[in-house]
Amino acid sequence: MILVDGREADGIPADDRGLAYGDGVFETMRAMHGTIPLLDLHLERLQRGLAALGIVAPPSASLTGELGRAAGEVRDGVVKLIVTRGSGGRGYMPGAHQPRRVVLTGALPADLPRWREEGMHVAICTTPLDGPAALAGLKHLNRLPQVLASREFPGRADEGLMRDAQGYVVEGTRTNLFVVAGGQLVTPPAGRGVAGVMRRLVMTLAAAEGLTVREAPLRDADLGGEMFLVNAVLGVCPVAALEDAPRPIGTMTRRLQAAVDQEMERRAC
Amino acid sequence: MILVDGREADGIPADDRGLAYGDGVFETMRAMHGTIPLLDLHLERLQRGLAALGIVAPPSASLTGELGRAAGEVRDGVVKLIVTRGSGGRGYMPGAHQPRRVVLTGALPADLPRWREEGMHVAICTTPLDGPAALAGLKHLNRLPQVLASREFPGRADEGLMRDAQGYVVEGTRTNLFVVAGGQLVTPPAGRGVAGVMRRLVMTLAAAEGLTVREAPLRDADLGGEMFLVNAVLGVCPVAALEDAPRPIGTMTRRLQAAVDQEMERRAC
Numbered sequence: 001m002i003l004v005d006g007r008e009a010d011g012i013p014a015d016d017r018g019l020a021y022g023d024g025v026f027e028t029m030r031a032m033h034g035t036i037p038l039l040d041l042h043l044e045r046l047q048r049g050l051a052a053l054g055i056v057a058p059p060s061a062s063l064t065g066e067l068g069r070a071a072g073e074v075r076d077g078v079v080k081l082i083v084t085r086g087s088g089g090r091g092y093m094p095g096a097h098q099p100r101r102v103v104l105t106g107a108l109p110a111d112l113p114r115w116r117e118e119g120m121h122v123a124i125c126t127t128p129l130d131g132p133a134a135l136a137g138l139k140h141l142n143r144l145p146q147v148l149a150s151r152e153f154p155g156r157a158d159e160g161l162m163r164d165a166q167g168y169v170v171e172g173t174r175t176n177l178f179v180v181a182g183g184q185l186v187t188p189p190a191g192r193g194v195a196g197v198m199r200r201l202v203m204t205l206a207a208a209e210g211l212t213v214r215e216a217p218l219r220d221a222d223l224g225g226e227m228f229l230v231n232a233v234l235g236v237c238p239v240a241a242l243e244d245a246p247r248p249i250g251t252m253t254r255r256l257q258a259a260v261d262q263e264m265e266r267r268a269c
Numbered sequence: 270m271i272l273v274d275g276r277e278a279d280g281i282p283a284d285d286r287g288l289a290y291g292d293g294v295f296e297t298m299r300a301m302h303g304t305i306p307l308l309d310l311h312l313e314r315l316q317r318g319l320a321a322l323g324i325v326a327p328p329s330a331s332l333t334g335e336l337g338r339a340a341g342e343v344r345d346g347v348v349k350l351i352v353t354r355g356s357g358g359r360g361y362m363p364g365a366h367q368p369r370r371v372v373l374t375g376a377l378p379a380d381l382p383r384w385r386e387e388g389m390h391v392a393i394c395t396t397p398l399d400g401p402a403a404l405a406g407l408k409h410l411n412r413l414p415q416v417l418a419s420r421e422f423p424g425r426a427d428e429g430l431m432r433d434a435q436g437y438v439v440e441g442t443r444t445n446l447f448v449v450a451g452g453q454l455v456t457p458p459a460g461r462g463v464a465g466v467m468r469r470l471v472m473t474l475a476a477a478e479g480l481t482v483r484e485a486p487l488r489d490a491d492l493g494g495e496m497f498l499v500n501a502v503l504g505v506c507p508v509a510a511l512e513d514a515p516r517p518i519g520t521m522t523r524r525l526q527a528a529v530d531q532e533m534e535r536r537a538c
Contacts, residue, residue: 022291
């Protein structure tokens with residue numbers, strides 16, 4: 001199903017600024033039992049992104065109505081929301097625009113059960129992840145670095161880690177990274193990458209379980225032991241191998257995977 | 270007029286990767302007397318961009334046919350071409366896609382005669398211009414830095430200069446920059462910004478007139494004297510003021526403006 005501004009449609013106008021400049025933001029959401037368990041966190045990040053770009057937020061009731069309709073149809077799957085600045089304008093400079101919202105549904109990745117159970121094979125990409133500080137943490141539509149990085153590992157890995165220009169590990173192309181070090185959880189600060197919704201949930205649940213969670217810059221040398229990757233669709237996936245070197249799937253990973261699953265079920269009911 | 274894959278249409282499919290990720294490239298071309306004088310240079314850069322992104326190039330005959338049709342209709346104006354990787358795929362990782370081409374027409378900027386005659390008022394933006402080396406020089410669809418920079422100067426300037434993370438001046442949000450220093454032309458290397466079609470033409474024409482043209486990094490302190498901005502639609506526009514400080518419109522600027530106009534007319538016949 002595709003909804004454009006609330007109506008079933010196949011496409012969007014060719015003069016949309018999302019196409020022209022990537023002038024917009026998006027959310028990729030897990031639908032479960034016909035609901036979106038993390039809807040509140042997604043909408044909160046969406047609002048932050050729209051505010052940072054100076055895009056007028058669509059009416060909240062329209063968003064929740066359309067996302068609820070999509071989730072009800074897909075039941076268990078993926079609901080994606082794109083909000084662009086809308087059509088037209090003279091060049092890059094935004095004028096007064098009517099923002100446009102697009103809701104799309106999709107299936108869960110076929111490999112998801114394997115990734116969750118056996119873990120993901122992870123490559124380290126050379127495409128750097130950079131960008132203006134004003135875009136830090138936002139899920140905007142300028143995703144060419146992730147597309148280029150994803151072209152580095154087809155057939156040899158399930159996901160790739162990206163580093164910033166200073167060589168610090170930021171995140172996966174579509175996941176946030178957690179490393180277990182000395183009994184603590186460490187995740188890179190969201191300064192360069194995406195402030196992931198599942199990253200936030202994991203941090204909250206870990207703290208609730210009495211675990212220490214730190215945001216700290218990570219170098220390649222810090223990727224030694226137990227690691228896992230998270231996003232809103234995948235939940236918690238262990239890292240089974242990093243660049244062909246097997247990695248242990250640890251108890252901390254399984255514990256947080258279970259905590260997330262439980263919280264998602266609780267929210268979906 | 271809008272052509273999508275050669276057919277008149279209003280829109281593009283909502284699952285296009287150009288919308289989802291900015292996964293594509295574009296060219297903004299000047300139409301003159303129903304032709305596109307710099308078509309060869311535009312198509313050459315387009316091919317470089319498609320190759321860098323690993324997007325299959327659309328058939329050359331289709332491109333020239335559709336661009337010719339658009340130029341014939343708009344006569345004197347703007348023809349924009351967008352080529353995206355096409356629809357779908359599982360996340361960022363590209364699969365086998367059918368690239369999509371979109372041709373749009375538009376009018377010349379209303380202020381163009383004033384900018385060419387009296388010069389542009391130019392601001393210096395704080396939004397930095399960065400990105401992976403793999404995207405250097407390409408006119409790709411990830412343009413949020415330019416959109417953000419353009420939000421810095423509405424009402425107080427006609428264009429804004431952008432710097433990279435090291436503080437070097439790269440280009441305008443939609444123009445390339447030339448500075449006249451010691452009787453020579455200096456323009457920043459195209460490493461961070463766009464390898465502009467008009468930039469290339471100006472460099473060629475200047476060399477043909479016996480002028481020395483250098484590519485060299487520029488700091489704010491190098492923006493002292495005569496300067497001009499170029500792009501394929503605007504031609505050569507003098508800088509009349511930089512951050513409210515008037516700048517002299519020099520003879521070198523006028524000389525190259527005339528050389529470009531003459532060459533455009535020659536090519537349009």
